[in-house]
Amino acid sequence: MAEHRTTNILMAGVGGQGVILASEIVSEAMMRAGYDVKKSEVHGMAQRGGSVTTQVRFGTKVYSPLIRDGEVDILFSFELLETMRYLHLLRDDPIIIVNNQKILPPSVTLGNDRYPDTIPDMLAAQYSRFHLVNALDIARQAGNPKALNVAFVGALSRHFDIPESIWQDAIAAILPQKLVALNRKAFALARQTI
Amino acid sequence: MKFLLSGNEAIARGAYEAGVRVAAAYPGTPSTEILESLVQYQDIYAEWSVNEKVALEVALGAAIAGARALACMKHVGVNVAADPLLTASYTGIKAGLVIVTADDPEMHSSQNEQDNRQYARFAKVPMLEPADSQEAKDFVKLAFELSEQFDTPVFLRSTTRISHAKSIVELSDPEHREPLHTLEHHFEKYVMLPRNARMRHPLVEERLKRLAAFADECDYNEIILQETDIGIIASGTCYQYARESFPQKSFLKLSLVYPLPVKKIKEFAARVKKLYVFEELDPFYEEQIRALGIPVTGKEVFPVCGEFSPTTARIAITGSKPKKNAPALLETLPLRPPNMCPGCPHRSIFYVLKQMKVFVSGDIGCYTLGGLPPLSAMDTCICMGASVSGAMGIDKGIDKALAPDNLGKAVAVIGDSTFLHSGMTGLLDIAYNRGACTVIILDNRTTAMTGRQEHPGTGFTLRGQPTKQVDLKALCKALGIDHVRVIHPYDLEQVKSTLQEEINRQEASVIISQAPCVLHRREFKPLGGPLNIDDNACIGCKACLQIGCPALEWHPEGNRGKARINSDLCTGCTVCAQICKKDAIRREG
Numbered sequence: 001m002a003e004h005r006t007t008n009i010l011m012a013g014v015g016g017q018g019v020i021l022a023s024e025i026v027s028e029a030m031m032r033a034g035y036d037v038k039k040s041e042v043h044g045m046a047q048r049g050g051s052v053t054t055q056v057r058f059g060t061k062v063y064s065p066l067i068r069d070g071e072v073d074i075l076f077s078f079e080l081l082e083t084m085r086y087l088h089l090l091r092d093d094p095i096i097i098v099n100n101q102k103i104l105p106p107s108v109t110l111g112n113d114r115y116p117d118t119i120p121d122m123l124a125a126q127y128s129r130f131h132l133v134n135a136l137d138i139a140r141q142a143g144n145p146k147a148l149n150v151a152f153v154g155a156l157s158r159h160f161d162i163p164e165s166i167w168q169d170a171i172a173a174i175l176p177q178k179l180v181a182l183n184r185k186a187f188a189l190a191r192q193t194i
Numbered sequence: 195m196k197f198l199l200s201g202n203e204a205i206a207r208g209a210y211e212a213g214v215r216v217a218a219a220y221p222g223t224p225s226t227e228i229l230e231s232l233v234q235y236q237d238i239y240a241e242w243s244v245n246e247k248v249a250l251e252v253a254l255g256a257a258i259a260g261a262r263a264l265a266c267m268k269h270v271g272v273n274v275a276a277d278p279l280l281t282a283s284y285t286g287i288k289a290g291l292v293i294v295t296a297d298d299p300e301m302h303s304s305q306n307e308q309d310n311r312q313y314a315r316f317a318k319v320p321m322l323e324p325a326d327s328q329e330a331k332d333f334v335k336l337a338f339e340l341s342e343q344f345d346t347p348v349f350l351r352s353t354t355r356i357s358h359a360k361s362i363v364e365l366s367d368p369e370h371r372e373p374l375h376t377l378e379h380h381f382e383k384y385v386m387l388p389r390n391a392r393m394r395h396p397l398v399e400e401r402l403k404r405l406a407a408f409a410d411e412c413d414y415n416e417i418i419l420q421e422t423d424i425g426i427i428a429s430g431t432c433y434q435y436a437r438e439s440f441p442q443k444s445f446l447k448l449s450l451v452y453p454l455p456v457k458k459i460k461e462f463a464a465r466v467k468k469l470y471v472f473e474e475l476d477p478f479y480e481e482q483i484r485a486l487g488i489p490v491t492g493k494e495v496f497p498v499c500g501e502f503s504p505t506t507a508r509i510a511i512t513g514s515k516p517k518k519n520a521p522a523l524l525e526t527l528p529l530r531p532p533n534m535c536p537g538c539p540h541r542s543i544f545y546v547l548k549q550m551k552v553f554v555s556g557d558i559g560c561y562t563l564g565g566l567p568p569l570s571a572m573d574t575c576i577c578m579g580a581s582v583s584g585a586m587g588i589d590k591g592i593d594k595a596l597a598p599d600n601l602g603k604a605v606a607v608i609g610d611s612t613f614l615h616s617g618m619t620g621l622l623d624i625a626y627n628r629g630a631c632t633v634i635i636l637d638n639r640t641t642a643m644t645g646r647q648e649h650p651g652t653g654f655t656l657r658g659q660p661t662k663q664v665d666l667k668a669l670c671k672a673l674g675i676d677h678v679r680v681i682h683p684y685d686l687e688q689v690k691s692t693l694q695e696e697i698n699r700q701e702a703s704v705i706i707s708q709a710p711c712v713l714h715r716r717e718f719k720p721l722g723g724p725l726n727i728d729d730n731a732c733i734g735c736k737a738c739l740q741i742g743c744p745a746l747e748w749h750p751e752g753n754r755g756k757a758r759i760n761s762d763l764c765t766g767c768t769v770c771a772q773i774c775k776k777d778a779i780r781r782e783g
Contacts, residue, residue: 031196031362036362037198037360037361037362038361039198039359039360040355040360041358041359042224042302042358043302043645049533049744050530050533062361063434063437063438063441064431064435064503064504065359065361066355066503068439068505068508069503069516081527081528081530104760105528105530106529106530106531106744107529108747108748109739109744109746109747110748111736111739111755113528116524122524
């Protein structure tokens, strides 16, 4: 295949949302599409209910598993507030895809802080390629709210010129057999409707 | 076939392809998944050992018995295993012995960021450091070959960005190896009496010289000569970061990182105008290269603390900072630190300890989060097991006549897996030397923080086979503790009264707080479903919020604001309901 510069995706969310699994599917799909792929995240205490990020990089040849500051092409965020933590890492004119979901952090649940309520408006005003997705609704439509992460990947998949069959194969390769049908449905639904 | 594997999965695959027969480890981020992945290969004996010292001794024994053996641990685990390590260097092995140390620069999930390359020099054993998953797999096989060729344990060093990064790996078939299963008596080699050890030490020094020669000859330390205005010496992910940022410059990529290839370093230095050493943490290569009389730029421009990134390389070498594309959309963002899960059985213990204002000698596990607000009930956390022996020292060191109420008694808090790892010995010390400490064992029936691994108290092995299960209460009594009580952490009154009674006691005691981790697949039983807060009964006093449960939310609307429960998260553990003075928190429906 032709020389392809490395594409950098930063995925962000909250422990328990399935961010890592989503990154597994994206990485698997990119490998199946013929790219070199690297992906990096942290486990252990870092994941216990706190902010989670994972970085996926693909292209002709990828050296570093980490993205250089200022070179994130796509911010793929599972939670509104989490989106705001990583804007300083984006390149010019980035793609920002945000799942329209609020998960309250401890300082808010304790009453010491307020959850900022104008995040989608702020992002829409600042970024021309900002997309807000109701992945939870699509997952519910597909039959189970837990499929929100794979539905959300369906929204992301629209931004790449890769056949749907590769994505569907990647889902089957990553997920346990009994969950494949549901997640394939959620993915397809999101890919069609968004 | 090509697969996307994490560094840890690749290490496991490499062990399988190398014909490993015995593998032992204690779970620890970022090393845990190596053994979890290795269990897919049915023919390998693999165990969760009680601690890292035990793991290395099991592996060493297997290697002496003629089986290729693997011991895996996180960086601080090597501290625990350092005793057998430094003498295994003298004895050497019969079949290959590889020790994986998974370091954690940046301390994503660790209490320090020690640089375990120092252990290679300290123990005088060779160390390999892969730069991606393919190398992680290949270097395990190479490590076994070196181990047998040079009669030495061999380190494989990973870091978080190798262990928990995925990249593409080409798999091979496992090697067919003739079994070497015969024990041989070899008194001079394996019995480290002073007279034998004195004979072994010169062999170790001579081995190091041969390894240094090998480092220069082998292809694994590779000079990549391109533009010669800048030359960069690097290993592991640091090599990838630098290569990414400076694809056209020259590199000396180190793979055998101890002992160093002196000739290659001299040759490389002579070919480039300006020489950089780009290494995370300690100036390990830099100091050795300077000792050769070679001028080099290192820690005067690159940080000692924290992990590197491709940004680090760019800034330090070119001085150009990446431009910030952050519009000032929000001044400050509420943080989202890690927290104990909703319904976590540890929560009530820390809530009560905070109220009692005692000094809490803490330990390593999920429960270390009990030190964070709003629970804020942990005063020390050093290393595995230190809570118990540390409490003993506090008990003996404090001037009780001057101590205010409740600060005259030390309370240790330790998890079940951590207690069995290295808390038992401290408790024996308390019993033997008559300390008046209270030790609380938070028995959630698993090794929770690292992802719920089995341990000697769970009744199951790494492979899920039923086995002997240690009786914690009987164990504590056998160690010499007369007062051992088992409590249920969801019964707040029982927690309060038991803690108060035991803390008042002028003798050693143990409280075992027993309830399975809410994520425990085998033992956790649903706690009755979500609770609800009666909006009319809630007076907005915020008392329930003080347990820091993620399911409890403050809603500031109205005159005083109200607490509410997020029914998607609430397990129904009822600890908040027991705190509410207005009886406003009840079971739904």
